[in-house]
Amino acid sequence: MQKTRQNSRALMPLLLGVTVALAVQSCSSSTLSKPANSSPQAQGKLVLTGSSTVAPLVAEIAKRYEAQNPGVRIDVQSGGSSRGISDARQGVADIGMVSRALKPAEKDLQAFEIAKDGVALILHQDNPVAKLSDAQVVSLYTKKITNWQEVGGKDAPITVVNKAEGRSTLELFAKYFKLETKAIKADVVIGENEQAIKTVAGNPNAIGYVSIGSAEYDAKNGSSIKLLPVNDVMASTANVSNQTFPISRPLNLVTKTAPTGLQKVFIEFAQSSAVTDIVKEQYFVPVAQ
Amino acid sequence: MTLLIWSVACLVVGVLLWLLGDLIWHGIGQLSWAFLTTAPQKAGRAGGIAPILVSTALIVGVCLATAIPLGVGTAVLLVEFSPQRGLFGRLVRLSLDVLAGVPSIVFGLFGNAFFSKTLGLGFSILAGGLTLACMVLPILIRSTQEGLRAVPDDYRRSAAALGLSRTAALWVLLLPAAMPGLAVGILLGLGRAIAETAALIFTSGYVDRMPDSLLDSGRALSVHIFDLAMNISGGEANAYASALLLAIGLMVINAIISGLAHWFRGSRIQVI
Amino acid sequence: MFPWLSEAIFIGVLRGLAVVSGVVALLILLFLLQEALPFLQQIGFARFFQDASWHPVSQEYNLLPMLWGTLFVTVGSVLLATPLGILSAVFCQYYAPPAIAQVYRRLIELLAGIPSVVYGFWGLVVLVPLIGQLHPPGPSLLAGILILSVMILPTVALVADASFSNVPPDYLRGAAALGLGRWATVRSVVMPAAKAGLLAGVMLETGRAIGETMAVLMVCGNVVQVPDSLFAPMRTLTANIALEVAYAVGDHRAALFVSGLVLMGLIVVLVAIAEVIQQGKIYD
Numbered sequence: 001m002q003k004t005r006q007n008s009r010a011l012m013p014l015l016l017g018v019t020v021a022l023a024v025q026s027c028s029s030s031t032l033s034k035p036a037n038s039s040p041q042a043q044g045k046l047v048l049t050g051s052s053t054v055a056p057l058v059a060e061i062a063k064r065y066e067a068q069n070p071g072v073r074i075d076v077q078s079g080g081s082s083r084g085i086s087d088a089r090q091g092v093a094d095i096g097m098v099s100r101a102l103k104p105a106e107k108d109l110q111a112f113e114i115a116k117d118g119v120a121l122i123l124h125q126d127n128p129v130a131k132l133s134d135a136q137v138v139s140l141y142t143k144k145i146t147n148w149q150e151v152g153g154k155d156a157p158i159t160v161v162n163k164a165e166g167r168s169t170l171e172l173f174a175k176y177f178k179l180e181t182k183a184i185k186a187d188v189v190i191g192e193n194e195q196a197i198k199t200v201a202g203n204p205n206a207i208g209y210v211s212i213g214s215a216e217y218d219a220k221n222g223s224s225i226k227l228l229p230v231n232d233v234m235a236s237t238a239n240v241s242n243q244t245f246p247i248s249r250p251l252n253l254v255t256k257t258a259p260t261g262l263q264k265v266f267i268e269f270a271q272s273s274a275v276t277d278i279v280k281e282q283y284f285v286p287v288a289q
Numbered sequence: 290m291t292l293l294i295w296s297v298a299c300l301v302v303g304v305l306l307w308l309l310g311d312l313i314w315h316g317i318g319q320l321s322w323a324f325l326t327t328a329p330q331k332a333g334r335a336g337g338i339a340p341i342l343v344s345t346a347l348i349v350g351v352c353l354a355t356a357i358p359l360g361v362g363t364a365v366l367l368v369e370f371s372p373q374r375g376l377f378g379r380l381v382r383l384s385l386d387v388l389a390g391v392p393s394i395v396f397g398l399f400g401n402a403f404f405s406k407t408l409g410l411g412f413s414i415l416a417g418g419l420t421l422a423c424m425v426l427p428i429l430i431r432s433t434q435e436g437l438r439a440v441p442d443d444y445r446r447s448a449a450a451l452g453l454s455r456t457a458a459l460w461v462l463l464l465p466a467a468m469p470g471l472a473v474g475i476l477l478g479l480g481r482a483i484a485e486t487a488a489l490i491f492t493s494g495y496v497d498r499m500p501d502s503l504l505d506s507g508r509a510l511s512v513h514i515f516d517l518a519m520n521i522s523g524g525e526a527n528a529y530a531s532a533l534l535l536a537i538g539l540m541v542i543n544a545i546i547s548g549l550a551h552w553f554r555g556s557r558i559q560v561i
Numbered sequence: 562m563f564p565w566l567s568e569a570i571f572i573g574v575l576r577g578l579a580v581v582s583g584v585v586a587l588l589i590l591l592f593l594l595q596e597a598l599p600f601l602q603q604i605g606f607a608r609f610f611q612d613a614s615w616h617p618v619s620q621e622y623n624l625l626p627m628l629w630g631t632l633f634v635t636v637g638s639v640l641l642a643t644p645l646g647i648l649s650a651v652f653c654q655y656y657a658p659p660a661i662a663q664v665y666r667r668l669i670e671l672l673a674g675i676p677s678v679v680y681g682f683w684g685l686v687v688l689v690p691l692i693g694q695l696h697p698p699g700p701s702l703l704a705g706i707l708i709l710s711v712m713i714l715p716t717v718a719l720v721a722d723a724s725f726s727n728v729p730p731d732y733l734r735g736a737a738a739l740g741l742g743r744w745a746t747v748r749s750v751v752m753p754a755a756k757a758g759l760l761a762g763v764m765l766e767t768g769r770a771i772g773e774t775m776a777v778l779m780v781c782g783n784v785v786q787v788p789d790s791l792f793a794p795m796r797t798l799t800a801n802i803a804l805e806v807a808y809a810v811g812d813h814r815a816a817l818f819v820s821g822l823v824l825m826g827l828i829v830v831l832v833a834i835a836e837v838i839q840q841g842k843i844y845d
Contacts (some may be wrong), residue, residue: 366575
């Protein structure tokens, strides 16, 4: 008798926790899962995996699609472009998300562009340097120039911020400046966009490159960074949109075979003008007219 | 010496207050009842974190429900029922020491391959919770072991002299006496579980919808914070608010666990 | 109270639980081997220590700089956090008035549960710019050591606190009767009595320091090089995996799993060292 009492006492905190969690879950899901205007046909579940750049955008598109088609569930998982490629290939995911154009070795997959993005060079806003030629950028990133004085700035050592190997932003950047990734000599190597922006914002002598939409947003909203023109073209989403800005990339959804059923309907939805506002909200450039 | 020790304490408190102050300063403005009870919008820049709180609670629940019996059982076996120099005990101990050093990112990759793919759980709260359970296991076991070892052998001898079986002595004497150790283990484990990011992105996933079952994918709070802080421009405000909330939640949970451990210990000792 | 049979069953169940706990590490090791082995057989283990640098896209796979990075940052933070953590516990148990000790304990527990992302974020926006003003570029070995120290301090402090609270009160009374001062008591009575617990705490914090990923990734600069000063940026093995794994395919991915294996190897060595130390202590 004594034993059972002791057992139940040991279990109590646990039970309590689970009960609370379940209660919270049941009461909130009942308020949240109110069906919106329902349309016919669409039923089922889709799984998307891939690029962390694309994931937040597609997650929002999926939410809107789910709201319009209550029978559908779309799970968006983040993880990286190559994950999107391999999951789509192996059939682990119905659709992969890839933040670059497909490579020659990946042409067995089908790609559907849902938005565009550019890559912008950023400096700290207190840095007097207003523009850099392509050749100067190359010299900076290969450490042939190591002081801002040499390109018309203050007498201060340059902190070169680079992206980690394998990232599509790095590939795009290196391709445009015809740099071998091996030749780049960095002082700081970072992963995500915001990390680059915060690194540059915290260091008056740093130079980095990031997704243009993020940079534009942060520069407008009080972050201490500024965007550099490339080849005399202002870095802005507008210039990516009218295709004058030279460093841009497509954001793709990829499938193993020609999409069918729900897969097809969702890809068409993601490319349509019905989601233009969402694309803009995430600071990307819509492709739909 | 007294001076040195006080200054160490002040230093630690200072760093913590600096960090917390930063969180409060940036996060308090966003916190509201609506933030707790609504779903995220615009990739988390706007809206609240209700589904994420539920997912986090479920993941941590699964984690502790698996790890506590496993961990306490193993610790009891290692300390009370297996000879200190026995092969089996030593092997398990070594294996756990190795486990304690496995980086969280490796847990993530492993969890994804084993729980999500091999066991077919997919991206789910269950897979995430089980991965975390593997991760907090060594912490839990270590602390419980320390707690048990600290119980003087006199207790065991007295129990034997009273004719109590070893199992009975364990329930009425040793476990209550080891409670502070166990509580510390749970606190550290819980802290590590709630704070985990890398292991969860690959197992419980990124979906910020309200979960319907343990087999649904659900985004944990720390994954949400990471995404807002590192991946979403303009997400800092809500990232700070979420982090602040996490800190407050932890403080409450910690107080409850310590209280329970205290009460448990006190009430059990009186039984004797 | 309990028949012998039930005790046997009970021990059987415990044994089962222990086997499950013990097998997890093995499973992880097997999984890493499965991913890394084909590639290792193909190019040989030596390349990972002899190549010119780490450029997996151009087939260069030298892991040594990152191994050093992991060692430096771990040793640095453990050296810094251990005395601070133990002194914190001493403060709680023997110096602070009970009310303050209780508050202090709560704070440390809180520190233990703050996500590494938050530490990393704080490090990135507060600490790194400060270090950058002192000596550019900012992201550095030093930043990594400082952030990690704050993160692992609670582990050692809480474990030490629990072991101190288990030192039999008689010891303290004995010390008081001998007229020992407070610090003398702590040093010559409490510390030896709590030795096993302190060592366990140090082991746990070392494991955590080696395994920590996100915060280190955010503040260390991640340049693949052996840091030549405290202010030089560097990359750890964990950051290497976390930075690149989501974007790696084929051989690159396999090379990252080799990083994981090397990391596990490092931990096994560490565990072996600790084991030897403990063996020695059993006899004294």
